[in-house]
Amino acid sequence: MRTFLAIAAMAAGMAAPAHAQATEGWSGQVTPYIWGAGFSGEVRPVAGGPVFEVKESVFEVLDDLEGAFFLTGLARRGDLVIVGDISWSSSSRTESPGQGLPPVKGSVDSLFATVVAGRRIQAQSDQTIDFLAGVRVWDIDATADVQGLPLSASRSVSLIDPVIAVRFNRQHTNGFSTIAYGDIGGFGVGADFSAQAAVTVNYAINEQAYVSGGYRYVHLDYEKRGARIDIRFSGPLLGFTWRFD
Template identity: 40%
Template sequence: MIRNLLAATALLFAGSAASLAEDWSGQITPYVWAAGFGGDITPYSGAHSLSFSKGFSEVLEDLDGAFFLSGYARRDRLVLMGDLSWSSSSKSGLVPPGLPAEGKLTQRSLTLLAGWRAVQNEAFTLDLLGGARAWNIRSSISLAGGMMQAAPGKDFVDPILAARANIALAPQWSAVLYADFGGFGVGSQSTSQIMATANYAVNENLWLSFGYRQLNVDYRSGGTEADVQMGGPLFGLTWRF
């Protein structure tokens, strides 16, 4: 009897797990972001502020590597989202009064959100979400062949609020509009992001996306200040399951 009860319980659990898995839908999107950079940075207290503005072609010359990945999952009206970005750049040259210098900047950010589908119909959906964006920024500076070195870095977490709309345009076309805002002085003074994409369904599981993304952050703490804007076109490949 116990063996039969255990077998029945196992079958019931397996059936419930299968039903739960069927209730969830999700998607994974690796993407290329051709972002330019601009802003003002003071790496540490007493250092000179650096102002810069670079288009993507200039950024690409100094880029060592980059990786961008986003994910989305939904069960009924519960929505989960995530985005991971990593990039590393290095540059060498001369700084006044003619000293050789080498520098490297690595940034990582991870955004995690959970929310509720507030509007849902065949032509339009709207998700309202909240969560956090964690930043990891590391830099290294070497002057005069290593005679002078510095490696400032910062880790901080920003609470954020977000909205995501999906608009049906045609049988195989749709548009996604996304915006978030946060910081509120908890991690950075402020952070914001906007993204708009047009999406084409190659088949039921594969989508192509192209559009524009801009990500801003204004951080000030302990003598370090960074007011940075990153923006440019993106291209993504989405697998839905």
């Protein structure tokens, strides 16, 4: 139970393909996607408390999942690029602590969003590099309720981190492209350190529609008043992109 609540305290994915040619007006794209992430790490829920090692596969995570929403998007005008990503999930689990004690239900709602903007450089005719900076927001609400008794506890964590990022896009033949994205953030402003990375292979169905498959990694290291979360999420992703001018 404590493992689940601690993990859930972490509530990704700049995986949308980008068109390589510059345009005078605004262009954009949106990508809903699914992310099958397992996790591992260490959590100390309160100051002076024990450190819990946490680890669950994607299948164990899916057992607890009640709902999730993942969306990323990109807007561009000339060499100005704006990239955003939002991830939301809601999970719960009921466990019995044993020794005749009533079961406890833990619930977690997590919202994670990143917005970065910067300049695109045309490295080669088929390659672009985006240098970006922005913010990442974490909003996590966790509750624990003792079944059959009027006992409950809750905790909320909200963080805003500065972020710097690089995004690389390369066009291949036959409608394929590759994207690599990486960022780091926190720097002690919100989290002590946070990072994410994603690599995708994309295929153009036509000029407006793409499908993407790849892998994503997210790391959060946060410590305040003796409580600590140091956790890593990683797993495959699959998305569908709609591009518009």
